Amino acid sequence: MNILLGIIVITVGTLMVVKSEWLLNNFGRITFFEIHLGSDGGSRLGYKLVGLIVIFIGTLIMTGMINGFLEWVLSPLLRYNK
16 A cells, blocks of 8 residues: 555655646745745745656655654654653
8 A cells, every 4th residue: 555655755755846837837936935035936946846746755654664764764853751
């Protein structure tokens, strides 16, 4: 089941990267990306970066490494005194 879910997430991420112009035309510019990623084309780059993050998460899901990654990322927040 993880492999199928991972492939679906990777496909969605790939479509976000490839079709960033379509996303820009249909959903418009995002102010945060325009301010922080450049004056012209910041939203396109933002859509592509989000797509790459989605591909990375899909790869983690497909390989079964998502739990270890989330534990590593969230470990400073989840520490407790023994």
